[in-house]
Amino acid sequence: MSKFMEVYDYSPALLNKVYASIDHESDRVTARCIVEHFADAGVRITVKHMAPGKPMAHYRVVCSAENGCETVIINTHEDDGHRNLTDEMVIQLRIDDRGIFEREDVFTPSVGRQITSAEDCRYCAPHCKDKRYAFTFNDRDYVKCHYYTASFRLKNLSDADTDCVMAIIDNELAFASRAAVTS
Numbered sequence: 001m002s003k004f005m006e007v008y009d010y011s012p013a014l015l016n017k018v019y020a021s022i023d024h025e026s027d028r029v030t031a032r033c034i035v036e037h038f039a040d041a042g043v044r045i046t047v048k049h050m051a052p053g054k055p056m057a058h059y060r061v062v063c064s065a066e067n068g069c070e071t072v073i074i075n076t077h078e079d080d081g082h083r084n085l086t087d088e089m090v091i092q093l094r095i096d097d098r099g100i101f102e103r104e105d106v107f108t109p110s111v112g113r114q115i116t117s118a119e120d121c122r123y124c125a126p127h128c129k130d131k132r133y134a135f136t137f138n139d140r141d142y143v144k145c146h147y148y149t150a151s152f153r154l155k156n157l158s159d160a161d162t163d164c165v166m167a168i169i170d171n172e173l174a175f176a177s178r179a180a181v182t183s
């Protein structure tokens, strides 16, 4: 039986294979921008080859902050939840510092919309009680499910959206290192 996934540490050669597997040039640019940012910061990058050798084969690049939290996961192809892959790259962005939602100028309309349209929490599980993800954005209150928003799913990112994502990532990395210092 073949493995469900293979896990590799970051190497430039492997990353080039990952970029080449992405269907859209704009997504390749975004992926490169994110990965190089984490590589420059000297934090951990892991590459997971999902379902290798299968029609569902694709890569997940996991970029972690200093404290070990998985800040960004780049999925080279979106899994539509019905055992199909789309041609769209989707990133999962973790936002632990909810203070960023007060800085509305950071967000592009598209990124703001994709974040606020994440699944609302309906007390999906007993777990949800203490872990609901509440925040205020553009004067509206949101309560999202932590099952979905442990990381927000974003796709179709324009150059401006990518800049926005990078600003959020910078904020998260700074937040994680502040937390590491005080704990």
Ligand SMILES: [Zn+2]
Pocket (backbone or CB within 6 Å): 120, 121, 122, 123, 124, 125, 128, 144, 145, 146, 147
């Ligand atoms: Zn929930």
